[in-house]
Amino acid sequence: MTLYEKKLNRVRRVVYSNQDQIDAVIGIRNYIENNFDSDLNLDLLSRIQFISKFHLLRLFKKYYGLTPRQYLIDKRIEKSRDLLRQGMKVTETCFAVGFNSLGSFSVLFKTKTGKSPAQYRKEQLSRSNLTFDSEPLRTEI
Amino acid sequence: MKVTIISIPVRDQEKALKFYTEKLGFIKKLDKPLEGGNRWLTLVSKDAQEGPELLLEPAPNHFEPSKVYQDALMDAGIPYTQFDVEDVQAEYDRLTKLEVEFSMKPTEMGTHKVAVFNDTCGNNIQLVEEL
Numbered sequence: 001m002t003l004y005e006k007k008l009n010r011v012r013r014v015v016y017s018n019q020d021q022i023d024a025v026i027g028i029r030n031y032i033e034n035n036f037d038s039d040l041n042l043d044l045l046s047r048i049q050f051i052s053k054f055h056l057l058r059l060f061k062k063y064y065g066l067t068p069r070q071y072l073i074d075k076r077i078e079k080s081r082d083l084l085r086q087g088m089k090v091t092e093t094c095f096a097v098g099f100n101s102l103g104s105f106s107v108l109f110k111t112k113t114g115k116s117p118a119q120y121r122k123e124q125l126s127r128s129n130l131t132f133d134s135e136p137l138r139t140e141i
Numbered sequence: 142m143k144v145t146i147i148s149i150p151v152r153d154q155e156k157a158l159k160f161y162t163e164k165l166g167f168i169k170k171l172d173k174p175l176e177g178g179n180r181w182l183t184l185v186s187k188d189a190q191e192g193p194e195l196l197l198e199p200a201p202n203h204f205e206p207s208k209v210y211q212d213a214l215m216d217a218g219i220p221y222t223q224f225d226v227e228d229v230q231a232e233y234d235r236l237t238k239l240e241v242e243f244s245m246k247p248t249e250m251g252t253h254k255v256a257v258f259n260d261t262c263g264n265n266i267q268l269v270e271e272l
Contacts (some may be wrong), residue, residue, distance in 0.1 A: 002218025004257070004265075005245060016251030026252060026272050063252045064271075 006089045025063045028056065032068065036075045037098040042068065072098075077112045080105070084121040087130070093117065146183070149222055149239055150200045150211050151262035154182055157197045164239050165224075170194055180202075197216055201263060211263045218244050218258050220267035229254045229270040 014099040016022060027049050031042065045068055046053045060068050076097040083093045091102060094117070109117045142254045150156035161167045167184035169193070177183055183194035201208035203260035214221055229247045233256050237243065244265060254270045 002244060004218035004220070006249070008250060008255075011248055022251050029252075029271070 021059055022063065024051060024056075025059050028060060028068065029064065029071070032072050032075060036072055036079065037096060037099075039098070039100075040072055041069075073108060074112070075108060080109065080117065081113070081120065084117060086125045087125060090117045090121060142248075144193055146196045147222065148196045148198050149260075149262075149264060150207055151260075152196045152199070152201055153262060154180055154197050154199055157260070157262040158182060158184075161197065164236065164241060167195065172196055196217070197262075215239050215259075215263060217264060218257065218265060220265040222264065223255075223267035223269050228269050229256050232256075232268055247249070 005096050016113060028045050031045065042053045042057065046056045050058065051059070057067060060066075060071070064071060066074070071074075076099060080093050080097045083096060086089070088096065090106075094105040097105075097122070099108075105117055115123070117138055149157075158169065161184055162169060166187055168187055168190065169182070170190075171181060171183040172183045175228070182197045184197065185194055186192055201211050211248050214270040233243065233247050236258060241258050243258045244253070244258055246252055247256045252272050254272055257265050257270045258268070259265050
C-alpha cells in the first residue's frame with residue numbers, strides 16, 4: 001500500500017465514516033442534478049431525504065463545500081453555457097435551465113463567467129464558425 | 142487575475158504530448174519553440190477548450206529539486222494533479238485497455254470516487270468523480 005493510500009484511508013475514517021449522512025447528501029445532489037431546471041427549494045429537498053432544512057444545509061455544505069443553492073446555481077450556469085454554445089437564444093436558455101428572471105440570469109452568468117450571456121454566445125458561435133439565426137440586440141442586457 | 146496555466150513536470154515533452162493527447166484525449170493548444178530544444182507546450186480539455194491550459198514543462202531535466210520532488214511524489218503514490226471525469230470506472234476501463242497503469246483502482250471516498258494512474262512521464266494523476 002502506498003503512502004497516499006494510507007493517507008486516504010485515514011481521511012475516510014475521520015471524515016467519511018457516517019454512511020447514512022453520505023447517502024443522504026448524495027441523494028440530494030442527484031436530485032439537483034436531475035431537476036436543476038425545475039423550481040427547487042430547501043423545503044422540497046429536505047422532504048426528499050426526510051431531514052430538517054438546517055441539517056440538510058449543514059450536511060451538504062460539509063460534504064460538497066457549497067450550499068445546495070450555490071451548487072444549483074453553478075449547475076444551471078454550466079448547463080446554460082452548453083446551451084448557448086449550441087446556439088440557443090439567451091431568453092430561451094434562461095428558462096430552459098430553471099431561472100425565471102432574465103435579469104438575475106444575466107447578472108449571475110456575468111459574475112460567474114465574466115461575460116454576459118449574449119456576449120458569450122456570440123463569441124462561441126463565431127468561434128465555431130457556424131451560422132445560426134442572428135439574435136436581436138435587445139437581449140443584450 | 143485569471144487562472145490559465147496548470148504545470149505538469151515531464152521528463153520528455155514529446156512522449157508526454159503523445160500520452161496526454163492520444164490516451165487521455167487532450168488537445169494541443171500552443172506549441173512554441175524555446176531554447177535548447179525545449180517547447181512551450183500546452184493542452185486543453187476537449188470539452189472545455191477555452192478553459193485552463195496544461196503546461197507540459199521539462200522542469201525535472203533542468204532543475205534538480207524538481208526531479209527530486211517528482212520522484213518523491215511518485216514513490217509515495219501521491220498525485221499532484223487531478224482531472225475531473227463523469228465516470229471514474231468507465232475511464233478506468235477505457236484506459237486499462239490502452240495499457241495505462243493504475244496504482245489505485247476506482248475507490249469510493251465518501252462523496253467522491255477516485256483512481257490514480259501513472260502518466261509515464263514521472264507523475265501520478267488522479268481521476269475524480271463527484272458522487
